[in-house]
Amino acid sequence: MLEQLLIFTRGGLILWTCKELGNALRGSPIDTLIRSCLLEERSGAPSYNYDAPGASYTLKWTFHNELGLVFVAVYQRILNLLYVDDLLAMVKQEFSEIYDPKRTSYNDFDDIFQQLKKEAESRAEEMKKSKQVGKPVNNNLGKKQGQVLKGYVDGSNKKNSGGESENGGGDGDKLKGHLLENGNFNKNNVVNGEFPRMVNANGKENGSSNVGAFDVNKLQKIRGKGGKKTDTSVNKGSKAEPKKKVVKKNRVWNDSPSEPKLDFTDPVSENGEDNIAIVAADQGESMMDKEEIISSESESEEEDTGKNSKVETKKKGWFSSMFQSIAGKANLEKADLEPALKALKDRLMTKNVAEEIAEKLCESVAASLEGKKLASFTRISSTVQAAMEEALVRILTPRRSIDILRDVHAAQEQGKPYVVVFVGVNGVGKSTNLAKVAYWLQQHKIKVMMAACDTFRSGAVEQLRTHARRLQIPIFEKGYEKDPAIVAKEAIQEASRNGSEVVLVDTAGRMQDNEPLMRALSKLIYVNSPDLILFVGEALVGNDAVDQLSKFNQKLADLSPSPDPRLIDGILLTKFDTIDDKVGAALSMVYISGAPVMFVGCGQSYTDLKKLNVKSIVKTLLQ
Numbered sequence: 001m002l003e004q005l006l007i008f009t010r011g012g013l014i015l016w017t018c019k020e021l022g023n024a025l026r027g028s029p030i031d032t033l034i035r036s037c038l039l040e041e042r043s044g045a046p047s048y049n050y051d052a053p054g055a056s057y058t059l060k061w062t063f064h065n066e067l068g069l070v071f072v073a074v075y076q077r078i079l080n081l082l083y084v085d086d087l088l089a090m091v092k093q094e095f096s097e098i099y100d101p102k103r104t105s106y107n108d109f110d111d112i113f114q115q116l117k118k119e120a121e122s123r124a125e126e127m128k129k130s131k132q133v134g135k136p137v138n139n140n141l142g143k144k145q146g147q148v149l150k151g152y153v154d155g156s157n158k159k160n161s162g163g164e165s166e167n168g169g170g171d172g173d174k175l176k177g178h179l180l181e182n183g184n185f186n187k188n189n190v191v192n193g194e195f196p197r198m199v200n201a202n203g204k205e206n207g208s209s210n211v212g213a214f215d216v217n218k219l220q221k222i223r224g225k226g227g228k229k230t231d232t233s234v235n236k237g238s239k240a241e242p243k244k245k246v247v248k249k250n251r252v253w254n255d256s257p258s259e260p261k262l263d264f265t266d267p268v269s270e271n272g273e274d275n276i277a278i279v280a281a282d283q284g285e286s287m288m289d290k291e292e293i294i295s296s297e298s299e300s301e302e303e304d305t306g307k308n309s310k311v312e313t314k315k316k317g318w319f320s321s322m323f324q325s326i327a328g329k330a331n332l333e334k335a336d337l338e339p340a341l342k343a344l345k346d347r348l349m350t351k352n353v354a355e356e357i358a359e360k361l362c363e364s365v366a367a368s369l370e371g372k373k374l375a376s377f378t379r380i381s382s383t384v385q386a387a388m389e390e391a392l393v394r395i396l397t398p399r400r401s402i403d404i405l406r407d408v409h410a411a412q413e414q415g416k417p418y419v420v421v422f423v424g425v426n427g428v429g430k431s432t433n434l435a436k437v438a439y440w441l442q443q444h445k446i447k448v449m450m451a452a453c454d455t456f457r458s459g460a461v462e463q464l465r466t467h468a469r470r471l472q473i474p475i476f477e478k479g480y481e482k483d484p485a486i487v488a489k490e491a492i493q494e495a496s497r498n499g500s501e502v503v504l505v506d507t508a509g510r511m512q513d514n515e516p517l518m519r520a521l522s523k524l525i526y527v528n529s530p531d532l533i534l535f536v537g538e539a540l541v542g543n544d545a546v547d548q549l550s551k552f553n554q555k556l557a558d559l560s561p562s563p564d565p566r567l568i569d570g571i572l573l574t575k576f577d578t579i580d581d582k583v584g585a586a587l588s589m590v591y592i593s594g595a596p597v598m599f600v601g602c603g604q605s606y607t608d609l610k611k612l613n614v615k616s617i618v619k620t621l622l623q
Contacts, residue, residue, distance in 0.1 A: 002081065003057065004074040005113070006030060007095060007106075015069075016095070016106040018113060027052030029074055033059050038070070040594065041391045044363025049077060062088045064096050065372040066331065071095075083124035090116045286440040287602070287610035332372050332380070340384040341366055344622075351621050353584030354543045357591050365391055389618055396587065396614045398596035402570065404532070405444055408502055411531060417449075417495040419503045419528060421488075422572070423521060424536035425548060426509030429574040429601060431460065433536060434504050435467035437572075437599065439606035441502055442471065449500035451491035452477040453484040453524065456508035456517070464506055471606070474500065484508070485524040492528060505530065512551035515559075522559040525566050534598065535568045537589060539576045545588040553593060570598035573612070577602040581620050586612065 004025060007016045029050040037048050043063070050057045056077040063070055071092050073084050094112055341362040348358040365387045374383060401407075404418075411418040420437070422430045431454070438448045450468050452475060454460035461477050468475035476491035488505050495503045507524065510517035525533065535552060537545060549568065557565045571589050579585075586597055597612040 001079065002073060002075050002084070002087075002117070004030075004072075005087075005091070006072045006074075007091070008070055008072075010068045010070060013104070015099075015104065016109050019110065025052075025057070025074060026055040029057045029059055030072060033061070033072065036594070039394070040591070041361055041364040041395055043367045044360055044365075060084050060088060062092055063367060063371070064092055065368060065370060067096060067099055069096070069099065081124075082127065083120040086123060087117060087120040090120060284607055286436075286443055286607045288440050288599070289443070290610070332369050332374055332383075334366060334370055336380055337366050337369060337384060340381040343381075344384060344388055348584065348587075348621060351584040352541075352579070352582040352588075353621070354546045354588040354592075356543075356546060357588050361388070361391060361591075385622060389622060392587065392618045392621060393614060395591055396597070396612070396617060400596070402596050402598050404598070405446075407531065408441075408446060412501055417492060417500055417503050418532075419488075419492060419505065419530040420532045420534060421505045421507060421525065421528075421530040422534050422536055423507050423552070423568075424509060425511055428509070428536050428538050430509065430536045431463050431467065431506055433572055433574055433599065433601045433609070434464075434506050435471065436601060436606050436609040438467070438471055438473055438504055440609055442473070447499060447501045448473050449491065449495045449498070449503050450475040451488055451503055451505045453487045453491075454506050454508040455480045455482045455484055455487065460506070460508070474498065484520060485527040488524055488528045512548050512555065515555070518552075518555040519559045522556055522565075525556065526560055526562055529566070533566060533569045534572050535570070535589075535593075535595070536572045536574060537585070539573045539579050539583070539585045539600075541585050543588075545585045546592045549589055549593045568593055568595050570595050572599040572601065573597055574601040576600045577608070581623065583617050583620050586617055587621065 002018075005018045006014065008014045027050065029052070032050055033048050037043060037045065038061075042048075043061070046060070048059045048061075050059060057074050058077040059072060059074050061070060061072045069092075071088050073088055075081050075084065091113065094116065095106075095109060098106070098109065344365075345358045345362045348361070349355055365384065368391075369384065369387055374380065404420075408418045422434050424430050434450070438450065441448050450464055450473055452461045452464045454464070455478070458480075461479065465475055465477065467473075476487070476494050478487045478490070484507060491505070492503055494500075505524075505528075507521060508517065510521065512518070535549060537548060541548070549571075553567045556567055560566070571586075571593070573586055573589075576583075589595075590597060600610050600612050602608050602610055
C-alpha cells in the first residue's frame, strides 16, 4: 500500500499531498531524501531506502525540470509495489497541466489522483496476470526442445552402438566434434540425421573436427624460427665487449663544488643525542592563512565551446545547428544529453574521479536537465557543462562550519581540550600532516599537545618526538605495545592538567579490511569521544578512495559499541603537489562520505598546508 505521495517545488513549498493516504510516516524520510540524495547529486538513482525504528520505506521520485516540481512517493519496502513508476509519471503529466505558479492549494487534484491510482493498479494487475500466463508456455517450450535434442542424441548413440560399436572413432566422437562454438546444437542445420560440414571464410570445407583451433605444426615452425632468432641475437651479444659499470656521481647544486659523500644526516653530539634544530616560528606564515588567486576561465571555455561546436556541425550541419541555437529546442530529452554527458564522464575519469561516481554524477545531471527547455543561442554541451559545474560546486562546498579555530575557542570556554584524531591507511602522511596542523595552530597562539598513540609501527613514536622537539610542543607517549585508547585518554587528562587547548592524536596506519586494527580504532573513538575525526588520504588514489572511505565508515559503524557511532568528520588530502591536474580524488572522497575537505597538504615543510579551493578544483575537473 502507498504510504504517501507528495508534490513540492524545488524551493521547498509543498503544493499537494494525498489526504486519503494520510499515514503518519515514522521518522523523516522526505527530509532525509532531500538532504542526503537530492542535494548530494544522487537524484539519478532509481530509488532511496530509508530505515526508521519499526519501519522501512522505499522512496521514488521524478522531476518536472521546466516547472521546477518534485514528485515523491513513499511506500513500505516489503511490499515492492510495481505501479509506483507509472503512477508518478501520470501524476506528473496531469499536475503539470493544472499547475499555476501563483496557486498554493490544489484540493481539486484529489479526485484526479484517485482515478490515476486505480488506473495504475489495474495496469499492474494485468501485467502480473500476463506474466503468470506466459510462464508455463515458455517452460513447456523449453521441455519440448530438450526432448527433441535428447531424442536425437539418443538415436545417434543407438546407431553407434549397433553399427560401429567396436570403432572408437564412430559417430559418438563425430557428434562431439560437430558442436558449435557456444556448446549448443543448431537444430536448423541438421538434415537427414547428419550435421553439416564446417565451411571456412574462403568457402572451402573444413574436414577436421577441430574447427577454429591452431595448427600445431605451423605453431611449432613459428616457435622454431623465433628460437633461432633469439639464439643468434644471444650469440652476437656474447661477442660484444662487456660494458663498464656505471658509478653514481655525487649530487651537484647550481655548479657548486661536489660533496665528498652523500651524507645529509644531522650531526650527533658526543653523548649520543641528536642536535635537532628548533623551528619555532621562523618558517613563515602557513598557507592556510593565504588566499589563493584563480586565473580567468575565458581561455578554457573558448576551447571547450570550439571543440563542441565542431562536433555538432559535423553531426547536424551548419544550417540545422544554427537554426536550433536561435530558435531553441522545445524540451531536452535523454538522447540529446547522452553525447555531452559521455564526454563529461570521460573527462572526469581522466582527472582521476572514480568511474562509479562519474557515472552517478552524469545520471544526476541528466535527471535535472531532462524535460527542460533549451534557451536560445545556447548549445546542449554548454548547458550540460554549466549544470555539471553547479553540481560539483554544490558537492565540494562544505555544508557545515569547518572553522577549527572557532571550535577550539568554544571548547576552551567549556574548560576542556579540543581533541583531533588522525586516521587513515598506511603511508599517507598522518604524522607529517599532524605536525603541519600543529604548526598552523601555533601561529594562532594556541597551545598544542601531541599524543603518540601509534603503538604498532616501529619508529612512529620517535618520528612524532622529532616533530615535537622541532616545534617545541609537548608530547605524551607511553612507548609501544600499549592500548592506544588508554594512551589517548591519559593524554587528554594530561592536557587538561597542563592547560593545553588542543590534543592531536596520532594513530597507526591500517588497511580498511584489517578488522583487529579497525576494532582498536573504534574503541579509541568510543572511549575518548574526540571533537574531530580526520581521515588522512592521498590525492593520488582514484577508485581506491571510494573503497577506503566507505569501508572505514562502515567498520567504524559496525564495530562501535555505541548505538549512535561516530563516523569520519573531515578529510585531509596529502601529496596534492604531486598530482598536476588529477584532482578527482577530492571529489570522490567528498561524494562517497559527505565529509568536507578541511586541509590540503601540498609540500614537505610545515607551512605547506592550505584550504581546498572549490572553484579551482571545479575548473580543473572540467578543463
